[in-house]
Amino acid sequence: MNRIFTKDAIIDIGFYGGLAIKAINAVMEVLGGVMLMLITPDGLSQIIRQIALPELREDPTDPVMNYLLGLCQNFSSSTQASIAVYMLLHGATKLAIIWFLWKKILWTYPLAMGIFAVFIGYEIYGYMHSQSLLVLLIITLDAAILTLIILEYIRLKKIR
Template sequence: MKKSTKPKDLFHLGFELGLILKGLNGLLEMIGGILFLFLNPDRLNYIIVLLTQNELSQDPNDIVANALINLSHSFSVSTQHFGAFYLLSHGLIKCILIFLLWRRKSWAYPLTIGALALFILYQLYRYIISPSWFLIALSILDAVMIGLTLIEYRKMRSQPVQLEE
């Protein structure tokens, strides 16, 4: 009787899909980090005024427009620098790890699991400071990716080593 490999194939497919999504997320974070370098407080205020002036002229109590204006007033140069650094470093780390996993470097699996665990800890810390369902969703996705990476790592280690010719 042939043993079904469907769950293993499903985990592998989930792992590869997770790699693609994390890779895209890393690229978008790096792009966002570069954009943050050029988005100083004055530019942000100008953009927010452009985006909200029409809505506020029609409804001065618009919740979203007023929230954006309040957010732009709390945007400082230090926030800009932290945001740029965080997005660039976080995105670069993800892209490097994804590239190494895609190349099936065995040492990259535990490194990725550790990095994702640190990302989760930081996201939960940020959640405590400023609750956001987005941070919880990111943490859950990172936890799922840790599980899939662990399954893939165990599967890879159990396979016989193939020498390249």
């Protein structure tokens, strides 16, 4: 009996599925960075207020909306520019790596492993300060994708 889901097939599905998720995330980061470059801090604060205030009227204790509102009160143009540049560079770097991995260009795999390990290290550092469950989820996803990159690299090296 043929097994449909061989070990290699499962790795492939996870690898390409993970890359697709990371690509969507990277595109969103690039678009977010571009938007932050184009909008003024006052404009951003106004958008956040328009989103947060109606929600806070319904539930004044909403932690997410209170956090967003607090952010816009202390948001300088230099902070906004720093975040925009970070988002653009982080997103563009991920998109480039994902493109090369998708094309199965072998030299990209060790580079991707190193870059994703650095990203994970930075995310762990951020988690230690924020204790955010969202950051923990991102760390877990990135660690799973890093594992899949390693497994795919080992598999490709055996084939070639």
